[in-house]
Amino acid sequence: MLKREHKVSNISSEAIFAIPAMKPSRVVIAVIFCLFLMLTDVRYESGSYLRSVSYDLIKPITLLTRIPNYLFEVSTVFFTSRQSLEEKVELLERENFKLEAINNSLDKLSIDLHKINSLRSSANLDLDDELFLISKKNFLSSNEYQPLLVLDVDHDNNLKINNAVLSEEGLVGRVTNLGFLSAEVMLVQDVRSSIPIISSESSLHASLKGMGLGRKGELNFIKKTASFREGEKLFTSGLGDVFPQGLLVGEIVSISDPVDSEFLKIEISFFSSPINQDYFLIHAK
Amino acid sequence: MQNKNFKNRLWIYSSLVFAIILDTYLFPEAVMQWKPLLVLLTLIYWNMALPDKVGIFEALLFGLIMDLLNGSVFGLHGLLFVLITYICQRFFYQFRVSPIWQQSVILFFLFFVFKMAFAFDFYDVTLGIYVSDSFYLLNAFGFALVSSIFWTPLFYLLRELRRRKIKL
Numbered sequence: 001m002l003k004r005e006h007k008v009s010n011i012s013s014e015a016i017f018a019i020p021a022m023k024p025s026r027v028v029i030a031v032i033f034c035l036f037l038m039l040t041d042v043r044y045e046s047g048s049y050l051r052s053v054s055y056d057l058i059k060p061i062t063l064l065t066r067i068p069n070y071l072f073e074v075s076t077v078f079f080t081s082r083q084s085l086e087e088k089v090e091l092l093e094r095e096n097f098k099l100e101a102i103n104n105s106l107d108k109l110s111i112d113l114h115k116i117n118s119l120r121s122s123a124n125l126d127l128d129d130e131l132f133l134i135s136k137k138n139f140l141s142s143n144e145y146q147p148l149l150v151l152d153v154d155h156d157n158n159l160k161i162n163n164a165v166l167s168e169e170g171l172v173g174r175v176t177n178l179g180f181l182s183a184e185v186m187l188v189q190d191v192r193s194s195i196p197i198i199s200s201e202s203s204l205h206a207s208l209k210g211m212g213l214g215r216k217g218e219l220n221f222i223k224k225t226a227s228f229r230e231g232e233k234l235f236t237s238g239l240g241d242v243f244p245q246g247l248l249v250g251e252i253v254s255i256s257d258p259v260d261s262e263f264l265k266i267e268i269s270f271f272s273s274p275i276n277q278d279y280f281l282i283h284a285k
Numbered sequence: 286m287q288n289k290n291f292k293n294r295l296w297i298y299s300s301l302v303f304a305i306i307l308d309t310y311l312f313p314e315a316v317m318q319w320k321p322l323l324v325l326l327t328l329i330y331w332n333m334a335l336p337d338k339v340g341i342f343e344a345l346l347f348g349l350i351m352d353l354l355n356g357s358v359f360g361l362h363g364l365l366f367v368l369i370t371y372i373c374q375r376f377f378y379q380f381r382v383s384p385i386w387q388q389s390v391i392l393f394f395l396f397f398v399f400k401m402a403f404a405f406d407f408y409d410v411t412l413g414i415y416v417s418d419s420f421y422l423l424n425a426f427g428f429a430l431v432s433s434i435f436w437t438p439l440f441y442l443l444r445e446l447r448r449r450k451i452k453l
Binding site for chain 1: 302305306308309310317318320336340341344345348349350352353354355356357358359360361363364367368370371374375403404420421424
């Protein structure tokens, strides 16, 4: 028997633990090392730089996470009977009919859009240097307060840090790190996120802070005399030159007046949720 | 001997990587906050079953990988993994002989404390999130409960793997 290897019982073939537990000095060194990493991350964002590089390295792991979905789909198809397939075909035909109807209405919409674009050009809005890139979701972390969305991007794009990320439901977040083949996005729900917004009806400016994934955001430092209304939609104001102006962010769901605070408590429901979406637009400017 | 050691480590590391894959797999929003942290459960098991093969290095390594995947403060998972691993190994004489339901109860408290460590906003301590958030407390309770429930099947599963594949 080698030193530090535990013994094996001759009766039950179970391991008999007769070795000392891990050395406290090593634990202390590991703890100090972790604290050092945490401090450098909080102070100098070292973790962000490391993450942007390492996403490319750990991409195989994230690809492996797609295997359960794939297996589920394959097994579903395998075990589906012919009758249910026929039902499915019938359902799809009906869906197709609906889609054709939607297509017709989209034609009308594209005409409207064309009109809006001509209006923009007549108003001399500088949109020449703006570019929207479609990007696929790589993975979303389950971190409740600081959720991270990682998108697959091409290495030869002209993306920059702080580019806005959008979905069809509105603003999703902004790019915080760029790797060779991936971009890390700080979501609007992130507690570190703060977005300058303007309300749709009262036209008041404010700063919207995220409170975590699956939670409502809050408007910061709103005086009690402010005339925000419930149900008002909020758009990016464009102040600070990080987010472009006019992107839909959320809606006011509740306004309360706490007695122990000199500010109103205004809760916001975000429109975009990255959980059920696979593709996003990156506003590269 | 070296070949045997290599194979043993391969099985242990494979199970840890498999646990990470399941941890990073995206579930619906309602489930996501309650899903158990399988990589930590797996780490605790190997740490107690084969303490000479799985120790601080593995706890630190997989903790830092979790930090990278999770987007938390870099080093926080590593720190908690090391501390929990140390606690489990320090008291493994008491822990290992106790019935499985008692082990689950102990793990419930450990996982609850683990989740509460993430309630602090390290980037903005003064204006950050407070532990008194009832929604978060509920989530932490659910997370610890589900993790402790998962300990029993995972324990038997990994024990079976150890008996079949790990040659001492």
